[in-house]
Amino acid sequence: MANGLEPSRLHSSDAFRTAAVGLQTRKLRAALSALGIMIGIAAMVGVLGLSESSKSDLLAQLDRLGTNLLTVQAGTGIGLGSGELPDEAAAMIARIGPVETTSTVSSVSASVYRTDYIPEGETGGITVQAVDVNLLDTLAGSVADGKFLDAATSAYPTAVLGSVAAERLGIADVTGTQQIWLGEQWFTVIGVLNQFELNPDLDRAALIGFGSAADYLDHDNVATSLLVRADPDYIDDVMGVLSATANPQNPEEVQVARPSDALEAKEAADDAFTALFLGLGAVALLVGGVGIANVMVISVLERRSEIGLRRALGATKRHVAVQFLGEALLLSVAGGIGGVALGWLVTGVYANIKGWATLIPPLAIGGGIAAALLIGAIAGLYPAIRAARLSPTEALRSA
Amino acid sequence: MTTTMSAGAVAPVPGAGVVLSLHGVTKEYPTTPPVRALQGVDFAVTEGELVGVVGPSGSGKSTLLHIMGTLDRPTAGEVTVAGYNLADLSDKDLSALRSRHIGFVFQQFHLLSGYTALDNVADGLLYTGMNVATRRGLAHRALARVGLEHRLDHVATKLSGGERQRVAVARALVGSPSIVLADEPTGNLDSKNSDAIVDLIRQINGDGVTFVVITHNREIAEAFPRTIGLRDGQIEYDSGVR
Ligand SMILES: Nc1ncnc2c1ncn2[C@@H]1O[C@H](COP(=O)(O)OP(=O)(O)O)[C@@H](O)[C@H]1O
Ligand SMILES: [Mg+2]
Numbered sequence: 001m002a003n004g005l006e007p008s009r010l011h012s013s014d015a016f017r018t019a020a021v022g023l024q025t026r027k028l029r030a031a032l033s034a035l036g037i038m039i040g041i042a043a044m045v046g047v048l049g050l051s052e053s054s055k056s057d058l059l060a061q062l063d064r065l066g067t068n069l070l071t072v073q074a075g076t077g078i079g080l081g082s083g084e085l086p087d088e089a090a091a092m093i094a095r096i097g098p099v100e101t102t103s104t105v106s107s108v109s110a111s112v113y114r115t116d117y118i119p120e121g122e123t124g125g126i127t128v129q130a131v132d133v134n135l136l137d138t139l140a141g142s143v144a145d146g147k148f149l150d151a152a153t154s155a156y157p158t159a160v161l162g163s164v165a166a167e168r169l170g171i172a173d174v175t176g177t178q179q180i181w182l183g184e185q186w187f188t189v190i191g192v193l194n195q196f197e198l199n200p201d202l203d204r205a206a207l208i209g210f211g212s213a214a215d216y217l218d219h220d221n222v223a224t225s226l227l228v229r230a231d232p233d234y235i236d237d238v239m240g241v242l243s244a245t246a247n248p249q250n251p252e253e254v255q256v257a258r259p260s261d262a263l264e265a266k267e268a269a270d271d272a273f274t275a276l277f278l279g280l281g282a283v284a285l286l287v288g289g290v291g292i293a294n295v296m297v298i299s300v301l302e303r304r305s306e307i308g309l310r311r312a313l314g315a316t317k318r319h320v321a322v323q324f325l326g327e328a329l330l331l332s333v334a335g336g337i338g339g340v341a342l343g344w345l346v347t348g349v350y351a352n353i354k355g356w357a358t359l360i361p362p363l364a365i366g367g368g369i370a371a372a373l374l375i376g377a378i379a380g381l382y383p384a385i386r387a388a389r390l391s392p393t394e395a396l397r398s399a
Numbered sequence: 400m401t402t403t404m405s406a407g408a409v410a411p412v413p414g415a416g417v418v419l420s421l422h423g424v425t426k427e428y429p430t431t432p433p434v435r436a437l438q439g440v441d442f443a444v445t446e447g448e449l450v451g452v453v454g455p456s457g458s459g460k461s462t463l464l465h466i467m468g469t470l471d472r473p474t475a476g477e478v479t480v481a482g483y484n485l486a487d488l489s490d491k492d493l494s495a496l497r498s499r500h501i502g503f504v505f506q507q508f509h510l511l512s513g514y515t516a517l518d519n520v521a522d523g524l525l526y527t528g529m530n531v532a533t534r535r536g537l538a539h540r541a542l543a544r545v546g547l548e549h550r551l552d553h554v555a556t557k558l559s560g561g562e563r564q565r566v567a568v569a570r571a572l573v574g575s576p577s578i579v580l581a582d583e584p585t586g587n588l589d590s591k592n593s594d595a596i597v598d599l600i601r602q603i604n605g606d607g608v609t610f611v612v613i614t615h616n617r618e619i620a621e622a623f624p625r626t627i628g629l630r631d632g633q634i635e636y637d638s639g640v641r
Contacts (some may be wrong), residue, residue, distance in 0.1 A: 003483065008494045009528030018525075025513040309509040312470060314498020314526035316491050392470040396505065397461070 008314045010322070018310075019326025022299055033295040034335035036288025037375060041339025041368040042346065043281030048364035049347030051274045057356040058267050065140045065198050067260040068100075068235050072226040072246050075253045083107070085223040085254070089246040093226060096245060098234035103138040104210075105202075106130040107224040110183030110217055112206045114169050118181070124168040128182060129205040130213035130221060138227045139196050146174035146191030153190055154209020157182075157216050160191040162203040182206060183217045198259040199227070288335060289375040296328050296383035300390075307387055308395030321388035328380020329373060336372025340365050417479070418578045418609050419444040419467060424476035426462050426632075436462040437632045440476070444578065444611060448640065449604040451620030452613045454629030460613045463629065464582045467611060468501055469493045481577040498526040502571030504581035508563045510555040516542060516566045517551040523570035534573075541569040545599060561592030568599060572608065581612045585619065597622070 010018075023030040072093065076083035094102050108128040111120070135141070136148045147153075148160055159182060161171060171178050171189055178189040187208065196202050213219035226246065230238040235258070243254040300307070307320055315323075344360055351358040420443035428434040436459045444450055454460050465471040466478060469485060478485040481500040488496065502523070510519050520538035521531070529537075542548055545565040550558060555566050564584060571579045581600070585593035597619055604610050612623065620626045621638075628635035 003487065003492065005483065005488075005492055005495045006499065006528070007491065008498045008526040010526055011528070011530070014525060014531070021511065021513065305507065305509055306511065309505075309511075310526075311494070312468065312497060312501075312503045313523060314494050314496075316494040316526075319494075319526065393465045396465075396470070396509075 008316050008319065010315070010319045015319075015322050015326055018323045019330055022303065022324075022327045023330060026299075029295060030331060030334075033291050034288075034331050034338065036284060036291040037332050037335025037372050038288070038338040038342060040281050040283075040285030040288050041336050041372055042342035043284055043339075044278055044371075045340050045343025045360065045364045045368050046346040047274050047277040047281065047343075049343060049358070049360040050350060051270065052359045052361050052364075053347060053351045053356045054270065054354070055267060056359050057354070058263060061197065062260055062263065065260065066229070066232075067258070068230050068232040069139070069198055069259055070228040070230060070235070070239055070242060071199070071255075071257045071259060072228060072242055073255040073257070074224050074247075075255055082253075083224060085226065086247055086249075087222065090223055090226055092245045093228060093242065096230075096238055096241065098231035098238050100229045100231065101134060101138055102229075103132045103135045103227040104223045105132075105135070105225045105227065106210070106213070106219065106221050108183070108208070108213055108217060108219050110219075112165070112169070112183075113181040114171075116181045116186075124165075125204060126165045126168060127205045128217075129202065129207055130210050130219060131207045133209070135202075135207070135227070136193075138229055139199050139202070141196050141202075142194045144192045144194045145172070146189070148191050148193075149207065149209050155211035155215070156209075157185055157187045157212050158190045158208070159187040160193060160207045161189055162193055162205045162207065163195045164203040165206055166192040168204075180206065182208070185216050187212075197263075285371060285375055289332075289379045292328055292331050292335075292376060293379035293382065295331070296324060296380055297386070299327070300324060300383045300387045303387075304390060304395045307390050308392050308397075311392035311395065317388040320390075321384040323384075324387045325377070325380045325384040328383065329376040332372045332376025332379065333369065336369045339372065340368050343368070416445045417443050418446050418448075418481060419611070420477075420479045421467070421473075422477040424466060424473045424478060426459070426466060426471070427474045435632055437466070437473070440632075440634055442627060442634065442637055444609060446577075446609055447604070447607050448625060449601065449610045449623050450612070450625045450627060451623035452611060452627045452629055453615065453617055453620035454635070456615060458629045459632040460615070460629055461582055462632075464580050464611075464613050467578075468503060468580050469496055494526070499574060500577040502574065502576040502579040504564070504567050504571050504579065504584045506583035506586035508560075508567045508587070510563055510566060512554075512556040514555055515552050516547060516555045516558065516562075516569075519555045519566055520569045520573050523573040527574060537573050538569070541573040542566070544572065544603070545569045559592075560588050561595055564588060564592070564596050565599065568596070568603070572603065578609045578611065581610065583614055584612060585614065585616065593619075 074083050074085045090102050090104050093099055108130050110128045111123045112126045112128060133149050133151060133154060159180060169180060174189055174191060179186045180189055210221050214221055239256055242256045243251040246254045310320060347360060348358045421440050424437055424440040426437040428436060452460060466473050469480060472485060480496060483496055517535060517538050520541050521534040524534040524537060542551055545568050547565050550562060585596050588596060600610055614620050625640045626638040
């Protein structure tokens with residue numbers, strides 16, 4: 001300084017300490033005012049974490065199930081078709097270059113009962129489907145107990161139950177000899193399946209081989225739907241030609257779908273919720289910011305004499321402003337850190353229940369703390385300026 | 400008394416021995432109607448003095464203390480502290496001046512709650528830029544000087560009134576200021592503690608510390624080596640050093 005006076009100085013560690021004083025002496029109030037920020041940040045981190053965790057679970061699921069499955073379904077109803085695909089449909093589709101495998105499903109009009117003395121009609125909504133032995137591989141399905149149909153068992157009165165069908169029939173496993181009354185015949189249950197993630201319709205079915213369908217139930221084995229796996233690189237091209245290939249005369253009577261799309265669509269619906277919760281989190285943050293500003297204004301009023309004292313001890317206006325701004329920042333950062341921890345915890349617990357891996361996007365953590373800091377800075381600015389502008393004599397007289 | 404300070408002096412005047420001088424100081428508060436709290440106040444304090452300023456309530460004592468302490472600027476007149484003319488200094492400079500050259504003792508003690516006696520005293524050096532170890536070391540010595548070495552780690556606001564004011568005196572002394580200004584330092588104390596604080600001030604003054612003590616208590620003020628009487632914002636009498 002030109003006049004030889006060494007300027008007042010406040011080390012940053014001391015600035016931190018002065019900022020923390022107010023919080024130490026008013027712990028409950030500090031905790032309550034940080035709570036708003038904490039809830040807001042927790043909501044945002046939790047929502048982003050849950051969305052990320054469920055997305056990664058979906059990606060893992062799609063990876064496992066593959067996105068290259070296409071279903072070809074015969075339409076039913078007036079003008080929609082007979083419910084049957086032309087005889088040569090499977091062969092024609094198999095001839096499309098990028099198609100890797102096809103699997104035929106034929107709906108059998110037969111009822112399934114646990115025993116032969118259950119009244120007719122009480123089928124529990126269980127359908128009977130004649131299927132190829134490659135169905136399980138084509139759908140990336142799995143067996144919960146027993147075995148799937150093979151070339152041998154397909155010719156005999158044996159059945160494999162979808163997960164829902166098994167539950168409704170009260171058959172959990174195939175220990176002993178489980179028999180069901182299927183189309184007025186006794187069929188032996190040789191396997192129970194896990195849920196089909198790509199084709200829930202088959203969960204409600206009793207699956208039998210084409211041989212036994214023809215021999216024991218007098219079924220015509222006409223395809224009602226086809227399951228097609230194709231080269232993922234040409235999946236759109238294959239999708240484009242499937243209906244015309246399956247039924248060249250009436251392509252409009254054929255419905256083609258890609259089941260993995262449904263899974264992705266469900267996730268997209270979740271995104272809408274994510275946006276909603278993020279909005280709610282933002283509102284909580286705003287309320288939290290107002291809370292901090294409010295507490296800081298009160299703090300400045302209550303601590304006028306402290307402000308006066310500090311000015312008398314040589315604090316500049318800036319030192320006073322830094323103290324109160326620092327206090328607001330500490331409050332909001334404490335809320336932010338608490339919020340990240342809480343959001344993390346909520347995500348972890350929920351993901352655990354769902355069997356997902358817990359994934360918190362680093363951006364949500366960094367963003368959460370940064371948002372808390374920003375709000376603290378905005379909320380603390382006005383009270384800090386007020387404290388700095390307070391005249392030292394006024395401040396000292398007020399005590 | 401000599402108050403030979405050249406107007407506009409920026410650097411300390413060497414050898415003059417004058418720590419504080421007021422020349423024609425007037426303070427008017429811009430209320431409606433305006434209040435003239437001080438009018439034409441002239442006096443100077445030299446190094447090592449112990450001055451009592453006495454006057455009835457409303458006579459302008461606190462206003463005078465604030466101006467001497469550079470917490471407020473006069474409406475007219477000239478003030479120098481430790482050789483610096485207030486008119487030449489920015490608000491930031493005044494903060495620097497206070498942090499190094501002026502110690503304050505207040506009637507309400509103004510100790511920070513939740514802080515120990517040691518940290519309260521160490522905060523007297525907070526804005527000097529000294530590191531915390533140095534500040535604590537000096538604070539320890541200052542507390543020993545006021546007879547509170549056994550209270551270092553006690554929470555200051557839980558001490559007795561007399562002890563609290565001793566902590567405040569230690570805080571005023573800790574930076575070895577050019578002058579200590581006390582505003583009614585015995586105002587919140589019983590007569591026993593009041594006497595003890597006055598004795599402490601005398602004892603510290605005996606070590607060469609310059610004091611201006613403001614009080615409405617004639618007895619206290621007139622027992623000091625020099626007494627200035629204030630009435631209606633004007634100096635009624637100045638005993639000079641007895
Ligand atoms: N900030 C202020 N605004 C207006 N008037 C004030 C202010 N401070 C003090 N006064 C007035 O100035 C006069 C002197 O006050 P003060 O310096 O506090 O006297 P004392 O300390 O001797 O009681 C009183 O009349 C008081 O009302
Ligand atoms: Mg007063």
